[in-house]
Amino acid sequence: MAVDITVKIGGEAGQGIQTVGDLLTLVCHKAGLYVMAINDFESRIRGGKSFFQIRISDKPVYAPHHRVNLLVALNQRTYDSYKDELVPGGISMMDVKGEPEENQLPVPINDLAVKAGKKITANTVAAGACLGLLGAPFELFESILKDRFEGKGGDALEMNLSAARLGYDSVKDAKFPWSFTWQFGDPKGSVLNGSKAIALGALAGDCRVAAFYPMSPATGIMVNLSSLSDDFPLFVEQAEDEIAAINMVIGASFAGVRAMTSTSGGGFCLMTEGLGLAGMTETPIVVVNAQRPGPATGLPTRTAQGDLMFVINASQDEFLRFVFAPGTPSEAFEMTERAFHLADKYQVPAIVLTDQTLNDSLYITERPLSAPREIERYVVGDDQIDSPSEYRRYAITSSGISPRALPCSGKALVLVSGNEHSEDGHISEAITDRMNMVDKRNAKTPAMLEEMRPPERYHAESELLLVGWGSSKGPIRESVDRLREDGISAGCVHIADIWPFRADLVQKALSSCKSFFVVEQNSTAQLGRLIREQTGLVAEGSVLKYDGRPFFPDEIVRGIKAYLD
Amino acid sequence: MAVRDYLRERFFPHMWCPGCGHGTVLNNLLRAIENLKIEKNDIVMVSGIGCSARISGYVDFHTLHTIHGRALAFATGVKMSRPDLNLIVPMGDGDALAIGGNHFIHAARRNIDITAIIMNNRIYGMTGGQFSPLTGYGKLATTAPYSNIDHDFDAVSLATAAGASFVARTTTYHVKQMADIFQKAILHKGFSVVEVLTQCPTYFGRKNRAGSAAEMVENYKKSTTPIGSKASQENSDLIERGIFIEKDLPEYCGEYDKIIQKAMKGK
Ligand SMILES: Cc1ncc(C[n+]2csc(CCOP(=O)(O)OP(=O)(O)O)c2C)c(N)n1
Ligand code: SF4
Ligand SMILES: [Mg+2]
Numbered sequence: 001m002a003v004d005i006t007v008k009i010g011g012e013a014g015q016g017i018q019t020v021g022d023l024l025t026l027v028c029h030k031a032g033l034y035v036m037a038i039n040d041f042e043s044r045i046r047g048g049k050s051f052f053q054i055r056i057s058d059k060p061v062y063a064p065h066h067r068v069n070l071l072v073a074l075n076q077r078t079y080d081s082y083k084d085e086l087v088p089g090g091i092s093m094m095d096v097k098g099e100p101e102e103n104q105l106p107v108p109i110n111d112l113a114v115k116a117g118k119k120i121t122a123n124t125v126a127a128g129a130c131l132g133l134l135g136a137p138f139e140l141f142e143s144i145l146k147d148r149f150e151g152k153g154g155d156a157l158e159m160n161l162s163a164a165r166l167g168y169d170s171v172k173d174a175k176f177p178w179s180f181t182w183q184f185g186d187p188k189g190s191v192l193n194g195s196k197a198i199a200l201g202a203l204a205g206d207c208r209v210a211a212f213y214p215m216s217p218a219t220g221i222m223v224n225l226s227s228l229s230d231d232f233p234l235f236v237e238q239a240e241d242e243i244a245a246i247n248m249v250i251g252a253s254f255a256g257v258r259a260m261t262s263t264s265g266g267g268f269c270l271m272t273e274g275l276g277l278a279g280m281t282e283t284p285i286v287v288v289n290a291q292r293p294g295p296a297t298g299l300p301t302r303t304a305q306g307d308l309m310f311v312i313n314a315s316q317d318e319f320l321r322f323v324f325a326p327g328t329p330s331e332a333f334e335m336t337e338r339a340f341h342l343a344d345k346y347q348v349p350a351i352v353l354t355d356q357t358l359n360d361s362l363y364i365t366e367r368p369l370s371a372p373r374e375i376e377r378y379v380v381g382d383d384q385i386d387s388p389s390e391y392r393r394y395a396i397t398s399s400g401i402s403p404r405a406l407p408c409s410g411k412a413l414v415l416v417s418g419n420e421h422s423e424d425g426h427i428s429e430a431i432t433d434r435m436n437m438v439d440k441r442n443a444k445t446p447a448m449l450e451e452m453r454p455p456e457r458y459h460a461e462s463e464l465l466l467v468g469w470g471s472s473k474g475p476i477r478e479s480v481d482r483l484r485e486d487g488i489s490a491g492c493v494h495i496a497d498i499w500p501f502r503a504d505l506v507q508k509a510l511s512s513c514k515s516f517f518v519v520e521q522n523s524t525a526q527l528g529r530l531i532r533e534q535t536g537l538v539a540e541g542s543v544l545k546y547d548g549r550p551f552f553p554d555e556i557v558r559g560i561k562a563y564l565d
Numbered sequence: 566m567a568v569r570d571y572l573r574e575r576f577f578p579h580m581w582c583p584g585c586g587h588g589t590v591l592n593n594l595l596r597a598i599e600n601l602k603i604e605k606n607d608i609v610m611v612s613g614i615g616c617s618a619r620i621s622g623y624v625d626f627h628t629l630h631t632i633h634g635r636a637l638a639f640a641t642g643v644k645m646s647r648p649d650l651n652l653i654v655p656m657g658d659g660d661a662l663a664i665g666g667n668h669f670i671h672a673a674r675r676n677i678d679i680t681a682i683i684m685n686n687r688i689y690g691m692t693g694g695q696f697s698p699l700t701g702y703g704k705l706a707t708t709a710p711y712s713n714i715d716h717d718f719d720a721v722s723l724a725t726a727a728g729a730s731f732v733a734r735t736t737t738y739h740v741k742q743m744a745d746i747f748q749k750a751i752l753h754k755g756f757s758v759v760e761v762l763t764q765c766p767t768y769f770g771r772k773n774r775a776g777s778a779a780e781m782v783e784n785y786k787k788s789t790t791p792i793g794s795k796a797s798q799e800n801s802d803l804i805e806r807g808i809f810i811e812k813d814l815p816e817y818c819g820e821y822d823k824i825i826q827k828a829m830k831g832k
Contacts, residue, residue, distance in 0.1 A: 045616070045690065045767055046582040213664065214692040226708060238695060238708045241634065241664035266632060296632050297614050
């Protein structure tokens with residue numbers, strides 16, 4: 001039997017939903033299963049309504065499912081809110097006072113936790129009961145708990161083992177229709193969320209300085225980087241705001257190390273002036289914008305794809321930049337590393353555009369994460385400059401790329417200015433300097449375009465194509481599978497290398513279909529507008545979602561079918 | 566009007582963690598306003614973003630819940646358009662002095678008649694316990710796992726140096742003093758700064774093993790002393806509380822009026 005089960009664990013913020021989810025994820029991973037888990041929470045530390053929804057499968061999964069097989073309700077409100085998401089036969093496991101409903105499986109989670117030693121083990125009890133229902137061997141759970149609690153001191157391990165056992169045994173006699181035999185071989189790849197993938201990608205890209213101001217959903221990247229700075233030569237600075245953060249990063253890069261910052265919408269707004277400085281001074285930097293719904297404070301802990309047009313155009317006047325929108329953690333890893341490389345190579349800012357779904361969701365990443373053997377810095381020393389004392393930072397070249405010397409590292413004097421400047425970096429208002437510099441900076445365009453990779457295609461020969469970008473890749477692909485099962489000739493195109501825009505490649509990818517639809521998490525189909533602007537091709541329609549929650553394949557299927565009916 | 570009439574109870578339960586000091590600040594602020602018998606229509610509360618800033622969601626005044634760090638700039642705009650209104654701006658320590666530090670010193674310098682409350686829990690509560698400019702050297706935070714090397718501002722000295730004409734400090738233990746200081750701050754004509762030491766048991770407390778919320782509050786009693794007290798002279802580690810500055814200085818809107826009259830002379 002194929003396994004495809006969704007477990008939703010809901011309760012108040014601070015109740016430890018995340019812990020239950022993490023434990024389930026780890027056990028499933030260890031058992032050789034695939035998982036994809038989304039994290040849904042409100043912008044508050046305690047109370048409210050949040051959930052962790054994990055999809056467990058014996059095949060790779062990159063999208064959440066909209067129907068729930070097992071609801072773990074840590075409070076009554078969770079049951080009331082989500083019982084309608086249960087599939088027929090699905091059950092809600094919870095503390096029940098009084099007569100249980102037909103779909104409720106009473107488990108005295110809190111009493112069992114107290115029995116195990118402490119109320120805080122309720123999460124372990126709940127995880128134990130979940131795994132019991134799913135038919136998981138207890139030893140597997142035991143080994144995960146040992147990994148987690150051994151060496152923590154005190155009786156933490158013992159208490160959790162006993163809590164796990166009590167939870168597991170409490171459902172011994174319960175019937176769960178989707179219980180399965182747990183034999184799937186070795187663990188597949190590793191469990192990763194986008195935040196960690198980006199942090200690792202930054203390391204692979206030889207990032208040495210990271211500066212930031214906390215902002216959801218980007219903070220996780222820096223928390224991950226901070227923890228890596230124990231083992232790597234990396235400086236992570238929490239600045240007083242985003243303006244300071246991006247300018248620190250520009251300073252670090254000017255001084256000669258690879259540097260990045262990460263933020264979300266409002267913080268990115270504050271960074272735009274600095275972004276322009278990086279553009280004008282041709283200083284390579286990497287900026288991660290983890291999107292959340294806006295404008296202004298918007299929905300701080302939720303997801304969106306509303307900043308595409310913004311990041312392509314951010315800051316006044318015109319300058320080149322790279323924009324990448326990864327669809328999975330492994331792409332996020334690779335693109336972050338590439339962003340560092342390409343920023344250095346072309347002396348431009350590079351932006352990695354992610355979102356809350358990608359940053360906070362757990363995925364199984366099978367592609368090995370590998371760092372480049374060597375880091376090419378694209379800088380010159382005195383020995384590579386004909387006459388170091390006459391070095392000009394912005395020397396006109398046919399490629400537009402001027403040899404980049406680092407300050408205070410030789411005879412070459414490095415002058416940089418955010419005002420318009422002459423070749424030697426000195427302020428200039430001369431017409432020729434202005435014209436020459438704009439043209440020089442723009443001259444990098446053809447080579448930068450060459451760096452951009454073609455969109456990824458799936459059943460690309462189909463009559464109908466779904467076109468998307470960023471984290472909706474997984475849901476779009478799965479919706480294509482479902483449309484095909486229904487006999488619809490559907491495929492998809494995912495654009496991850498977004499800017500500079502390869503109109504030719506996108507045109508080619510869309511040339512043979514009868515019609516295409518854009519699938520995006522904004523309200524005006526920004527990618528659709530971009531494609532039209534760049535290629536003249538007009539989407540037949542769009543499936544748009546802007547409620548702050550991640551895409552479910554089912555919604556896309558329904559959206560597309562509505563056009564076909 | 567009773568305190569309850571100033572509350573938007575339809576939005577309760579509030580979002581703060583059990584034991585959070587922000588509720589105590591709300592409580593005493595409302596008490597102060599009740600004592601002063603200010604009409605709802607004469608107050609505008611402006612706040613930024615943070616657990617502290619959510620206070621504006623629970624008061625039944627005209628409120629402007631804005632963006633992180635900028636509340637004082639919005640409040641300045643409101644005050645300049647309607648100098649007759651009472652402007653109250655509750656802010657977190659990060660909101661006021663990290664991202665909002667620049668607006669803070671300039672509002673103080675203008676001495677514009679706004680009551681600025683810094684709810685100082687020494688941490689970014691809302692975003693998960695990162696250190697703030699008031700966390701202090703050697704303390705722990707999620708982004709300072711080995712201990713913080715940033716030194717903290719003294720909010721009182723900063724406000725004073727920047728030109729605020731009313732500067733005070735109190736704590737969530739000293740609730741009577743808090744309400745009393747709030748009243749004086751609101752009545753004061755000019756930029757009034759009230760720093761309230763308030764506990765975040767969830768992050769600052771837990772990270773720094775500061776004990777339960779009750780212990781943290783109790784500790785405000787032990788670690789603070791009235792300005793100029795004998796205890797203060799004997800032990801410089803004690804934090805002084807009370808009103809540090811209260812002086813009559815030209816207020817910004819008043820000065821502006823004079824300029825307008827000068828410009829309009831004879832017209
Ligand atoms: C431009 C911008 N950057 C970052 C954030 C994220 N953010 C929201 S509140 C906050 C800090 C809150 O700390 P504080 O002001 O001390 O208030 P507290 O929650 O501790 O009461 C941060 C960093 C934001 N909303 N906007
Ligand atoms: S996180 Fe801290 S500041 Fe925020 S509500 Fe909880 S206790 Fe209060
Ligand atoms: Mg704070």
